[in-house]
Every structure is written in structure tokens, then in C-alpha cells.
Amino acid sequence: MTQHLPEITRLQLQRGRRQRVNIYLDEEYAFSLQLDLAASLQRGQRLSAAEVEALKAEDAYRAALDRALAFLEHRPRSRREVQDKLIGEDCDPIPVERVLERLEALALVDDARFAEWWVSNRLQHRPRGERALRHELRQRGIDEAVAQAAVQGLDEHELARRVALEQAERYRGHDRQRFDRRLGSWLQRRGFGWEAVRGALDHAWRQVETSDPGDASTQG
Template identity: 30%
Template sequence: MRVLSLKYGKSRAGGHFEVQFDDDTILTLDAELVVRFQLKVGFDVSANLRAEMEAEQERLTARRRMVRYLALRRKTRREALHYLERLGFSEAAIEYAMAAAAELKLVDDERFAESFQRTQQRVGKKGPRAISHELRMRGVDKELASKTVAESAKPENQRSAALIAGEKKAKALKSEEPRKARQKLQMFLMRKGYDGDIVAEVTRKLLGENDD
């Protein structure tokens, strides 16, 4: 097939060309690919060369979409992979985009886990069990998830964090019947992801001993 025309245009992604062939088909390529493949009007393009250009364009598009996606908020490798799969990119394009993201340090499960742990502990007042579970759900492997929460899982650290998490809740429960208040506080702290013995200890400290 032969190139009939090259029409330049611009979009949010940057400069591109609409390459029209003599079989009435049009292929949109990034400007850099037009230069790389030395396309010009009258240029003969074999089926193999066109397939190569289409594959290269898909790889560049996948990389662009990945960078844009990860620039908004850090994600795990699995989340990034699933994002590209949902968009329908080929396996080769996904591998290319993932490698590029790793090279740019946009995908790093260890850094993601550390940042996620700090945020969930500081803002969400969550305990190590809940944080570890959420990391696993996002695709962080079990060993890394456990390593990430190891420090906060120490009894003394859990105790101080659970006290902070439970103080406001305990104040809101002061008007409740004591037994019911203790049950509600315990359930609250358990949902936050603290160990059972820590929950029991903190509940006693904040609401007193069980009268039963």
C-alpha cells in the first residue's frame, strides 16, 4: 500500500499524523513514529511494516496512558496492570508500558506500601491487621505487607495507636450503658485492625473494667 497523504494535527497527547493510504485506510501515528519510519507521500508500506507501526503506536499509547494514570496517584503493580488490561491493550504493549513505568519509578510496590501504611495509620487511625489486609487486596504480596506493618504491629506501638483511635469514640459512648459502650468500642477497634488483646486492654483503660 502507498501513502497518499500525511495530515498533521495536535491533541492533548501531542503531535500526530493521520496517514492515509491508497486502500482508503487511515492510520494515526505519533509524529515521532512518522519521523522514525521516514514516512512521506508516495512511500510504499508493506503489510509487515504497517503491522510494526501499529504495534509501536500501541506501545506508545499504552505508555502514555500508564504515565497519566500513575501521575494522579501512586498504584501497585497489579492495579496498574489491571488498568491497562481493562483498556484492552495487547500483552506486548502492556509489558512495554509496565517496564517504562518501572524505569521511571512510577510503579514500586515497596514505596507504595510504605506510603499507604503511613497514611492509613495517621489519617484512618487503622491498625496493622487492617492495613496489611488492604495492602494484600491491592496486590502487595504477603511478605512485603507483613514487613511494612511490622513496626506498627509491635504491642507498644499498637497500644498507643489504639488509644488515639479509641479516645474520640469512647467519649461519644459515655452516655451508653457501660457494657454496651465497651462492646461498641471493642468492635470499633477490631474493625480498625488492632489485635484482640490490645483492644481489650485499651477498652479497659478508656471505659473501665467490665462489671460482669
């Protein structure tokens, strides 16, 4: 007995979403596809169940890829960030994995390069110590070895001194103990190690003590 294959009886652009096409099989709505994918179909064509599933899978993949590309327009992203974004938008895990593989093949997602960008951006706009930077990268799915490589060569002592000087004016007028406690806590919350903090506090205190109000942050 020959298996009946449903026939495409209508291809209809969706109202308000003219980049999608509704597919009707045997006069009944069956599914919808992106316009460019539906362009390969025609009325009278018969589709097997396997062909229908393949079309749906390709459509899901293309939709997920479009979402991922839009997500990447604003700034670099880690693999985990893209994955979480797509799954959070209810994309099926199978096309999500395929999208990630495609983005990596195109070098649009590269965790090592992302980690380098993240550290550089942080140091320029919101300086953090090595510990905090590694933690932020790990939160974004970056492997520990990759995170460690991204912060390698970071002069945390010099960075802590610079950041401390930028903040020191806020604590002018405090005695040394209170100055160390408040500025030291601020630095430690930003991931600087105690050795770097201690040196930065000594340097910042000397600058505050020997400079006029408003000049501490300009001293090297």
C-alpha cells in the same frame, strides 16, 4: 515475483485530535499514529506488513504509557493498580506489560515503596490495624512478604489506644458493657487485633470516666 509494498499516499492530521495522524496507503485509510511517531514517515515511502505492525505496536505502547503516567499523577500506585487500570481501558496486554516494565525501570512503580506510602498515609488519615492494612495491600496486588514488611514495627497497641480515645466521646454515657461492645466492634472492623482492642478499651474507659465531656480525646 516482487511483492507489492503499499505506498504512503497521504498523512493527514485528525480533526479535533491534532496530535494524531491518519495514514493512507495506496489512497486508502490504513491506520493512525501519534504525531511524533508519524513524523518519521513521509509520502512515497513504502511499508511492509511487518513495518505496519511494528508502528501500530509502538503506537499502542505509547498510548498506554501516556495513560499510565496520567494515572500516576494523583498518587503512588501499585503494579496491579496500573495494570488493572490499563486493561480496564481496553489496552492490549502486550504493551501493558511493556509499560509496567518501563515504569518499574524508572522507579515510577515500586510495590515496596507503594506499600510503605500506603501504610503511612493510612496511619495519618484513616488509621487501621495491622490485619486491615495487610488486607488492603493484598487487594492492590502487593505480595504478602512486602505487605508484612510494610507494617513491621507498627505499634498496634499504641495506635489502637489513640484511635479509641478519638472515638470514645461518642460512647460517653454508656455503661461499661455497651461501651466495650460498641467501641470494640468499631475497632475490630478497622482490623485491630483483640489484644490491642482490649487494652485500648480499658484505657479509653478510664479516660471517659475521669474526664469532663469533650476532654476524652485529648488525654494521653
